Amino acid sequence: MAESPLTIWAVSDGRAGIEAQAVGLAQAVARRRPAQVEVKTVRWKGRWGRLPWRLIPLSALAPASAIAPPWPDVWIAAGRATLPLSTRVRRWSQGRTFVVQVQHPRTSLSHYDLVVPPRHDGLTGPNVFPITGAPQRLTAERLAQDLARFADRIRPLPAPRVAVLIGGKSKAHDLSPARAAAMGAEIAQAVSRAHGSVLVTFSRRTPQPARRALTEALGALPGWIWDETGENPYFAFLAAADVILVTEDSTNLATEAAFTGKPVQLLSMDGRSKKLAAFHADLAERGALRSFRGRLETWAYPPLDETGLAAEELLRRLDGRRT
Template structure:
């Protein structure tokens, strides 16, 4: 596993870029994380193909009604020096951009089934199957919590967190998706695990996500009610960045690759709760993180706090260094 240095020459710093995604939070986290690691000056370009054009992605064209390349359209000159696209529906837009602006260096994220010729560089997480000369593979996904950002957050501890007794456990809640069901018994199982952790003398820092369903939030609230805690209920700014920086340990629901990867950027122990369901890709992801030493499965009853450490995982930095190398190798030195 490669770990890139933080301080280095950044040949793409300040260069113009478009980020092409549907605007979903999980997608923007990944494209912006990479763009920030490269130091790009970027513009978000949300895409929203409809009907047959969405169905035909990644192989079909951009709808003529979008007037791609025409003056006054959303996708028109001046063309960016770099484009980062994520997901199947972004590929037609990336293909159209390459036709109009061959000098634009293109980066495609995830295995979209469009093949290795779809972009100059392609990033996939290790649990995706695509491989090739221009394919960059990392264990976790890119995100905005760089080593420098985590270090800066750790320099100042909010009073509310400082008042919590240690060890502090950050509980990061996801929710149902296309792979995980989160049955009532799943939610009760998580509650039992959290209660047993509380009995060991920990304090909790709890944050839900957009997908967290009411029952999961409610059982988590009830299970941790008798212990020192901070419970974010969606009112006001999300304290998640400070939770990430100051937690001594994490409990993360296994439905989110992004949240698990962000916790693994800290070097602190990560206990993963596995709800019912899952998929082969999720299983490959979690097995790989366990093999690396970042995570362990959350038991239904925690009898002791299992301390361990590992080299933090910073996928955005690793991907950025590979992109820079390929940019320079292609001779992309124009201003």
């Protein structure tokens, strides 16, 4: 008889960048093994979620989170909000659930069957599988499908088409109006010199003054600056790009850009992060990333599919535990 499909929960607090990591890994597993993926969003009542995770009582879990038995075959979680649950689900399931935590959990590794942190965190252990960057949702098929959906808008744009992926404020970085204006001027000059076009998308974290400054600087170029109306063309931008420019604040953006095999150039921001600098050095060593210094560059490298490697490792360990 055929084996029943795996049940996989992808668990996060629902923030786009965090959820994408859990969902991306879950979907990569499902592409390799029959599986049913269910996305779970953890919500804590009132202000409980702002406390250190060890102080959050399970009674504070909002019913809408729908974290209850029957427990899945595989639990894939990302983010601090999931830790009060991830550290207990193996016990709740009497050891049946294979527990995976994406990112560095900052707690004992004994709670997990597998931890998938970014390599730049430096975490090691017998149940640790570090990857370059973070798990992501992209596939070659998804890129092609999204490009086809937006082809009428993108195809007429002159090459080189330059995807510009703008992040924003974080603990380590910011994007001031002055830096945004300077960044926009540098990009505009480089694209104009190449007689190309731009495909620009902003993050929810992009400050409005920076967004306005970049829109003003790049608005006269051929291209598309997505204003968040209508369907999101982000994946189509990646698929159509000849060169991808990405701000230095986001692991997800750079990881997804490197999956395409396109040249990825890093845009500097206000602030600095040692960990992100290590991540960028890792991407550069893999041949995917160079700094943007006022001109567009082209080169080739093997596309990075670290999510696929993590999915294969997960299944290898899951199968090993079952034998």
